[in-house]
Structures are given as C-alpha cells and as structure tokens.
Amino acid sequence: MPHVVHVYKDYWPPIVGGIERCIHWMATGAVREHGWEATVLVNARGRESRERESDGVRIVEVGEWGRALSAPISPRFPLAMRNLKADVWHFHLPNPTGDVSYLLTRPKGRVVATYHSDVVRQKWAMAAYGPFLNAFLRRCDCIMPTSPRLIDASAVLTRFRAKCTPVPLGMPLEKFARTAAAAQRAREVRRQYKGFPLIVFVGVLRYYKGLQFLISAMRGLPRVQAVLIGDGPEREPLKGLAEELGVGDRIAFPGFLDDEEMIAHLHAADVYVLPSHLPAEAYGLSQIEAMAAGLPVVSCDLPTGVPFVNLHKETGLIVPPADDEALAQAIAELLSNQSQRLHMAETALRRAHAEFTDTRMNERVMDVYRQVLGPS
Secondary structure, three states: OOEEEEEOOOOOOOOOOHHHHHHHHHHHHHHHHHOOEEEEEEEOOOOOOEEEEEOOEEEEEEOOOEEEOOEEEOOOHHHHHHOOOOOEEEEEEOOHHHHHHHHHHOOOOEEEEEEOOOOOOOHHHHHHHHHHHHHHHHHOOEEEEOOHHHHHHOOOHHHHHHHEOOOOOOEOOHHHOOOHHHHHHHHHHHHHOOOOOEEEEEOOOOHHHOHHHHHHHHHHOOOOEEEEEOOOOOHHHHHHHHHHOOOHHHEEEEEOOOHHHHHHHHHHOOEEEEOOOOOOOOOOHHHHHHHHOOOOEEEEOOOOOHHHHOOEOOOEEEEOOOOHHHHHHHHHHHHHOHHHHHHHHHHHHHHHHHHOEHHHHHHHHHHHHHHHHOOO
C-alpha cells in the first residue's frame, strides 16, 4: 500500500486555516478514496512531541521551542522526518522548517510540493531563506502551484516552470447546498437585517484582508448592510474605523459562527466580498464557499489564485486592490442589476462544483503522485 507523508507546520483540526484544512482533505482523501496510507508531520505548538490518529490519518506532532517569523524552531523535526518512511513526501510551502529538515536528512521517496504562496510579510528574510528554498525546489520531482497565475507572478516559480503542474485547491461542498432548512434560516437572517441588501465576508480578521477598504466603501453604499463574520487581531481597530466613518450601525461583527449559522448568512446575502489587498491572500477558499452557496463574488486583482477562483464578469467582479471607490462601485453594480447578479451566482455555483471540490483536488493530486512514482 503506497504511503504519503504531508509536511507542514500545523494541521486541522484543531488549527483553523486554509492550508491546514486542505492538507486534511488531501490526506483523508488519499486514505478513503484511493486506499493509500497517509501521515502528517507537523509541529506541536509546545515542547512535547506526541502522536495521534484522526480519520485514518497518522498525525506526528513534533515539539518546538517557539516560532520565529512564523516558522517553528524545532531541532527534533529532522530526526522525526528521518524516522518516517514514505513513497511520496508532500511538502506544503512556504515552511522553512520542513524544507531545511529535508535538506538535512534526504529521506528516501519521491518529493512533491504544493506551492501555496511566496513569502510575503517576511520578504526581507528571503536573502537568508531563498538559497535553501531554491535548493529544496531543485530536488522536487513536481511542484504544484495552486493556480496557473501563480507561476507567472512568483519570482521563485518562474525559475522552476518546467517542474510546475498547477493543482487548484478544493473542499467539500455538500453542506453549502440550499436545503429547505437552510433557506428558512436564511430568511430569518434576512429579517434580522431588516431585509436590506446584504453583503458578507467570512474569515480571520487579519492585516491583509483589506477590510478597512470595505468599511470605507460602505460610505458609498447607503442602506446596504455588511456582516463581517470571524475574529482576529484587526477586529477592534475595524470596529473603531466603522464608528469613525459613520457606518458602524450598518456593519455587524458577530465573531466566528458555527457552520450552520455561517452558511445561513451566505444564503441570506446578495453578494460575497473578499477585499484582501495583499498577496498574503494566496487563494481565498472562502470564495469557493460563497460560490457553492450561490453567491457572486467581488474580490481584488492580486498576483495569486484569488482571481483564478473568481472569474471577472463570469462568477463575479474583480477590482484593483486597496481601492474603496472601485469596491463600492462593483458592489453597487451587482446589487442594482438583479439579472446580472443571478446569472453570475449560477455560474459561480457551477464553477465551484466543477473545479473546486475536494474530490477533484484529490484526483489531481493523485495524478501527480502516480506521475512521479512511475509505472508500478
């Protein structure tokens, strides 16, 4: 039975994040749908190492001393890697702890890497990390950018174009279907916001999400209600900005909602907005959730997978980053043109189910595994 080991710094559950969730879906998909063994090698967010099993996946969590520039400091990580056996090593980048550990130990097995994004916030650190990353990528049998756009946009990937096979990310979409119960709860949510046009965002409230531009855009969207679902370090500054700009009464900050409530808000909404303005937004899985719920999306023209997921004038609208006026104009256009909005919503729903399911993602990943392993 072939064995794949995924290497990253965290895993879901319990860590909530797009990369962590995708690793979970890839690993469990390899076990359930393709009969492989799967192990995940990550860090423990504490000094003690431990092992556990979840959904048929072995999870090896290696102790760490802390994190520097988001990278775990874990002297035991290379040893843990050396003690594992794999037919395919599947790394998720960026993750200096994993790359350097591989270069130190060189475990047997084919090597593939999902390239989620360039190093963005700590770009200055590439002077030190870049040579290690390039050395690691030279040893990869296949590099999987999450969108074709990323190959051209990344100064790193352009040097390894011949090794690149884009593999878009996907997720389970069944729970986003508009059932009778979901529709009833959506009507209740709609009444909660007085039946006004409703726009929604879902995600961790981080520096790169561009929510300050959405809040500013609300000044040009009278009577429109916005719900920013999630929590994070920017929540209080954003609430303060909303009050300062005089739109605080039209922007709700409900915090994190459980899946049922979050999906009800998506079904109640007219438009989904992902205003992320920096390339740290590498893909935007929340766009797929919104599309699967039948919503058109307004997002920004980033050099990442964001505009690959949301196609301009097909599944929604793309605007320049950090432009509150363009954001307001795009939202107003969709809210004022019902036929356009509904057409884009239907196109978005079809695209989500055709391209971005976890099953489709796993089929593409397994094709890469078989390619690098060669004839059995």
